[in-house]
Amino acid sequence: MTEKATFGGGCFWCIEAAYKELEGVTSVTSGYAGGDKPDPSYREVCRGSTGHTEVVQVEYHPETVTYPDLLELFFTIHDPTQLNRQGPDVGSQYRSIVLYHDEEQRQYTEEYVEQLEAEQAFNNSVVTDIEPIKEFYEAGEKHQDYYEKNPADGYCRTYVEPKVQKVRENFETESSVAR
Known part of the structure; x- marks a missing residue:
């Protein structure tokens, strides 16, 4: 049985590619969540007029990869201290957000952020929003x-590839299991 988790931390292409590397993840879908407009288009979300964030919905096997593992990856591959931006992507549609699916995910996320803050893991405070998932719209x-379809794309080479490399170096991935 799989479970779902939803994260936003900049452009969904970056987050999607990183999670696809992780052993136990069965699917990663790019989409939008956290806003008010039903079934928004990419252009509407990019304009920042819908309240939605670019997110990924991760389906995973909890016996192979845990929700805390997914949180650790999330806080490793993006800067949770940047308000409404990641790299070149600016606006609330690129904010750092965890959209929890149940109370257990909410509790894990809040405790994880508290731990990061207590450890002063970052130079600035974590600004990641923690909200319940209401609706997820697939992009x-x-x-x-x-990333898989466009590995030579300039954006992918500059922003996605370093995140994928970070996952490969710091987490158990499908490719590391095969070795």
Whole structure:
């Protein structure tokens, strides 16, 4: 049985590619959540007029990879201290957000952030929003598996590839299991 987790930390292409590397993750879907407009388009979300954030919905086997593992990866691959931006992507649609699916995820997330703050893991305070998932809207097909389909793209080489490399170096991945 799989479970779901939803994260936003900048462009969904970056987050999607990173989670796809992790052993126990069965699927990662790019989409939008956290806003008010039903079924928003990519252009509407990019304009920042819907309240939605670019997110990924991760399906995973909890006996192989735990929710705390997913949180650790999330806080490793993006800067949770940047308000409404990640790298070149600016606006609330790129904010750092964890959208929890149940009370256990909420509690783990809040405790994890408290731990990061107590350890002063970052130079600045964590600004990650923690909210319940209400609705998830899948992005169009051209946004799914973007890194896999476009590895030579300038954005992918500059912003996605370093996140993928970080996961490969710091986490048990499908490729590390095969070795």
